[in-house]
Amino acid sequence: MINVKGLKKAFGENVVLCGIDEHIKKGEKVVIIGASGSGKSTFLRCLNLLEQPTAGNIFFEDVDITDPKNDINRLRRKMGMVFQQFNLFPHMTVKENLKLAPVKLKIMTEEEAEEKALALLARVGLPEKADAYPTQLSGGQQQRIAIARALAMNPDVMLFDEPTSALDPEMVGEVLAIMRELADEGMTMVVVTHEMGFAREVATRVLFMDEGVIAEQGTPEEIFDNPQSPRLKAFLGKVL
Amino acid sequence: MNILTFAKWIEEAPNWILALPEGLQRLCFQFFQVFVYENRWKFFTDGLGTTFIVTIGALIIGVIIGMLVAIIRSTHDSARRRPNIILRILNGICKIYVTVLRGTPLMVQLLIMGFVVMVPKGNFETVLCAIITLGINSGAYVAEIARSGIMSISAGQMEAGRSLGLNYSQTMAYIIMPQAFKNILPALGNELIALLKETSLVTVIALQDVTKAAQVIVSKSYTATIPYISLAIIYLVLVIILTKLLGILERRLRESDKR
Numbered sequence: 001m002i003n004v005k006g007l008k009k010a011f012g013e014n015v016v017l018c019g020i021d022e023h024i025k026k027g028e029k030v031v032i033i034g035a036s037g038s039g040k041s042t043f044l045r046c047l048n049l050l051e052q053p054t055a056g057n058i059f060f061e062d063v064d065i066t067d068p069k070n071d072i073n074r075l076r077r078k079m080g081m082v083f084q085q086f087n088l089f090p091h092m093t094v095k096e097n098l099k100l101a102p103v104k105l106k107i108m109t110e111e112e113a114e115e116k117a118l119a120l121l122a123r124v125g126l127p128e129k130a131d132a133y134p135t136q137l138s139g140g141q142q143q144r145i146a147i148a149r150a151l152a153m154n155p156d157v158m159l160f161d162e163p164t165s166a167l168d169p170e171m172v173g174e175v176l177a178i179m180r181e182l183a184d185e186g187m188t189m190v191v192v193t194h195e196m197g198f199a200r201e202v203a204t205r206v207l208f209m210d211e212g213v214i215a216e217q218g219t220p221e222e223i224f225d226n227p228q229s230p231r232l233k234a235f236l237g238k239v240l
Numbered sequence: 241m242n243i244l245t246f247a248k249w250i251e252e253a254p255n256w257i258l259a260l261p262e263g264l265q266r267l268c269f270q271f272f273q274v275f276v277y278e279n280r281w282k283f284f285t286d287g288l289g290t291t292f293i294v295t296i297g298a299l300i301i302g303v304i305i306g307m308l309v310a311i312i313r314s315t316h317d318s319a320r321r322r323p324n325i326i327l328r329i330l331n332g333i334c335k336i337y338v339t340v341l342r343g344t345p346l347m348v349q350l351l352i353m354g355f356v357v358m359v360p361k362g363n364f365e366t367v368l369c370a371i372i373t374l375g376i377n378s379g380a381y382v383a384e385i386a387r388s389g390i391m392s393i394s395a396g397q398m399e400a401g402r403s404l405g406l407n408y409s410q411t412m413a414y415i416i417m418p419q420a421f422k423n424i425l426p427a428l429g430n431e432l433i434a435l436l437k438e439t440s441l442v443t444v445i446a447l448q449d450v451t452k453a454a455q456v457i458v459s460k461s462y463t464a465t466i467p468y469i470s471l472a473i474i475y476l477v478l479v480i481i482l483t484k485l486l487g488i489l490e491r492r493l494r495e496s497d498k499r
Contacts, residue, residue, distance in 0.1 A: 073402075074405065087394075135496070153404060
């Protein structure tokens with residue numbers, strides 16, 4: 001589904017990704033772990049071109065998204081993204097947040113989007129918040145709405161960029177529960193996270209990133225129970 | 241032209257005025273001269289109409305130019321890679337525009353537009369000249385205000401919009417600008433108030449606004465106190481009303497901030 005070839009990214013002199021090749025298949029739940037500064041967020045953000053790669057190609061459903069001839073806006077419709085800081089639109093109600101993109105991009109009529117929005121709000125357990133404004137919600141609730149907003153576009157893959165890092169500890173669980181449900185339904189997911197429990201439980205594959213490359217990868221059992229490289233051992237020693 | 245003298249006026253004055261002390265009688269005479277005699281109040285109302293038209297016209301032009309310039313400038317500044325040549329040229333033009341318009345006095349700009357560039361003939365053309373000059377001038381200030389508003393919105397909002405498949409202009413229009421507008425409303429209101437008062441300068445291109453009306457009445461009545469004090473009060477009342485209206489609008493837009 002997503003095929004990454006020779007991906008490099010540098011911010012000026014600062015090289016963040018130094019050549020990544022990776023293939024993410026439909027239905028996979030890929031969890032990316034690594035120390036901060038290892039390039040995991042940058043890698044994720046390159047997948048929907050929020051960061052422009054310095055070199056390399058990324059194919060999404062066999063279309064090269066790094067080719068300027070291909071319409072990235074159209075491709076992004078099929079790639080949902082959830083941010084660390086939620087990034088809900090504060091001037092709109094929750095329902096309007098969900099309906100904006102489907103309606104403005106003429107994918108759904110107003111009525112269809114309304115129906116979809118209410119269904120998604122029920123699914124993330126917040127049907128009563130349809131007419132609330134984002135600032136009236138807790139962090140956990142906001143992040144659940146953000147997930148619902150991404151789902152409103154019926155994406156083929158969901159990208160999560162540290163979705164629980166900005167949350168109070170007691171709200172982490174509710175967000176992870178939604179993500180777990182999503183995984184169970186067969187959604188293709190790429191998740192950058194520090195939640196090792198979630199990685200172990202949900203991931204079909206774990207990538208360990210270090211200094212701009214994928215240093216080690218494997219099933220959760222291989223990564224957590226039988227780490228090979230000293231860097232991964234050191235990292236796990238610190239976080240577990 | 242027959243001049244109304246105090247002696248002539250007091251002969252025909254009603255009884256309640258005759259009962260007043262002389263100082264108040266003279267004051268009443270001045271009021272009569274300035275507002276009532278020969279229907280002179282009409283100078284004020286006609287002038288006010290012109291002031292309104294010029295203010296509203298200049299406001300519309302100023303906001304349109306200002307928003308455009310702000311969007312071009314902030315698009316240029318937020319580009320991560322080297323922006324393309326067209327954007328760089330547009331950005332250069334915008335920078336020069338803001339520098340020149342903020343760097344020269346409005347009075348001088350009016351004189352240049354009125355006597356060098358447009359040279360309007362007739363009332364309609366003069367009004368148009370005033371609207372365009374003030375609008376272009378105000379646009380430079382609105383541009384900087386709007387730019388600060390756009391830059392006050394976190395980059396995450398743009399990313400969230402783009403990640404949903406909206407393009408740059410759609411994200412600007414539906415997500416960034418509505419929030420930016422709310423943030424800059426107080427500063428924009430300030431600019432509107434300044435604009436309203438600055439319209440008084442259009443007298444230099446011989447436009448009959450409310451300030452000119454007061455000057456005309458001074459020249460007819462040979463008294464300056466009442467016309468100019470009245471003029472000040474007229475502007476003050478207008479500004480107070482405007483401030484109230486802006487306050488109402490601001491409260492409406494703050495709806496989504498309720499917790």
